[in-house]
Amino acid sequence: MKIAIIACGWLGQPLAQQLLKDGHSVVATCRSAAKQQELQNLGLTTHLFNLGDNLHSAMMQKVLQADLLILNIPPGGKHIQAEFFTHHMCALVQAAKSHGTQRLLFISTTAVYGEVQGEIFEHVLCQPATLSAKAHLKIEQQVLGIFGKQASVLRLAGLVGHDRHPAKYLAARSAVSQGSQGVNLVHQLDVISAIQAIIQHKYYGVIFHLSAHEHPSRQDYYSWACTKLGLQVPEFDIEITPNHGKLINAQWTCQQLKLQLKYPSPYDMLN
Numbered sequence: 538m539k540i541a542i543i544a545c546g547w548l549g550q551p552l553a554q555q556l557l558k559d560g561h562s563v564v565a566t567c568r569s570a571a572k573q574q575e576l577q578n579l580g581l582t583t584h585l586f587n588l589g590d591n592l593h594s595a596m597m598q599k600v601l602q603a604d605l606l607i608l609n610i611p612p613g614g615k616h617i618q619a620e621f622f623t624h625h626m627c628a629l630v631q632a633a634k635s636h637g638t639q640r641l642l643f644i645s646t647t648a649v650y651g652e653v654q655g656e657i658f659e660h661v662l663c664q665p666a667t668l669s670a671k672a673h674l675k676i677e678q679q680v681l682g683i684f685g686k687q688a689s690v691l692r693l694a695g696l697v698g699h700d701r702h703p704a705k706y707l708a709a710r711s712a713v714s715q716g717s718q719g720v721n722l723v724h725q726l727d728v729i730s731a732i733q734a735i736i737q738h739k740y741y742g743v744i745f746h747l748s749a750h751e752h753p754s755r756q757d758y759y760s761w762a763c764t765k766l767g768l769q770v771p772e773f774d775i776e777i778t779p780n781h782g783k784l785i786n787a788q789w790t791c792q793q794l795k796l797q798l799k800y801p802s803p804y805d806m807l808n
Contacts, residue, residue, distance in 0.1 A: 538562065538736070541603035541638075543586065543629070544610045545576055547701065548644070552607070552729050553581055559733065564600055588625045592632035601636035605736065608633075608680070609644040612669045619668040626672075627679040634683050640741055641688040642732065643680045645673045647721060647746055647785050649692060656786045659744055677744075686742035689735055691728075694748035694785050697806045698725035707759050708768035716773035718782035719752030720759075724800035734794035745794070748785035751802040758803055765807050 538561045542549045545565035557563050557580060566586035567573055576583040584596050588610055591597065608629070612622045633641060650657050651664035665671040680688045695703055703722070707713060731747050734740070756773045763770045791798065800806050 538604045539564070539602075540605045540607065540736075541600050542566070542607045542609060543600070544568070545572075545581070545583065546609075546611070547698070548696065548725060548728060549607075549609050550576065550579075551725065552609075552732060554579060555729050555733065556736075557581065561736075564603070566600060588629070589621070592629060593636075597632070598636050601633045601638050603633075603638050605640045605642065606633050606638045607642045607644065607732070612672055617669050617672065619672050623672045623675050626676045630676070630679050630683055638684075639687065641680055641684045642735060643677060643688065643690050645677055645690050645692045646670065647692045647694050647748065647783075649674045649677070650783055650785075653783055654781065655784065657746075657783045658786055659746055659789055681744075689741045690744045691731060691735070692744070692746035693728060694721035694723045694746075696725060696728070697722050697800075697803070701725075702762065702766070702807065704759050704762035704766055704768065707771045708763050708766075709771065711772040713755075713759075713771045713773045715776075715780065715782065716754060716756030717776050717779035718755050719784045720755055720803055721748045721752060721783070721785045722803045722806065723747050723749055724798075724806055727796075727798050727800055730799070731790070731794055731796055734796055738794070740793065743793070745790040746785060746787055747790055748787045749798065749801055749803050749806075750787065751804070752784045753803060754781075761804070762807060 540561045542565045545567050553563050553565050564582045573583045648670035649663045649665045651666045677690050760770045
């Protein structure tokens with residue numbers, strides 16, 4: 538199968554390497570010549586592409602003539618240009634359809650559920666609160682509207698890997714809020730396994746989401762994680778009314794994908 542991955546970064550690169558090992562033909566895009574050379578050294582066919590570039594160039598037409606397109610472009614964090622991101626991502630989805638992409642998998646975020654509380658299942662109504670979440674929901678709608686049963690969405694909780702952990706950003710901070718809220722984290726390797734399962738079993742026309750099954754409180758977990766990493770433990774505000782926040786329940790997704798998480802608890806992610 539010819540698989541195109543648009544953007545081959547922190548998640549896309551190990552995913553591309555795994556899909557190559559699985560016997561697929563993989564073409565990837567990245568944003569810099571240095572990254573392109575790194576990916577080519579790994580045996581990946583790679584092209585330079587930045588969101589907003591010409592979608593109808595000869596190069597992009599070749600990229601988008603794929604059996605499966607995995608759309609994995611991050612929005613830019615706190616500095617997101619929401620209108621630009623949404624417009625050009627939706628245009629990319631339309632161009633993919635025009636140039637012959639057969640199926641599309643969009644990597645989205647559980648932030649689309651917004652600030653609702655309690656257990657969150659895949660069918661829960663989305664109430665996005667942030668610019669990034671609102672942009673992702675619009676792109677999801679574009680993907681499913683254009684590709685229908687030939688597209689799936691995978692909403693991810695906070696990503697963790699061997700070189701990436703949110704505790705590093707909270708270390709030594711004071712007056713950290715929402716200490717009682719449960720954490721929703723998922724390991725990079727479990728995400729890759731989920732994508733492999735979607736491809737292998739041709740699970741399209743579905744919205745999935747993925748998180749570890751356990752949701753310790755932010756205060757308990759990040760205090761433990763910082764200690765484990767040898768970092769200064771953050772100081773959390775005292776909460777008058779504890780709020781456990783949203784807790785992503787991914788049991789249905791795991792059952793559908795026949796997926797057994799390698800990291801079912803956030804406490805497993807630093808072992």
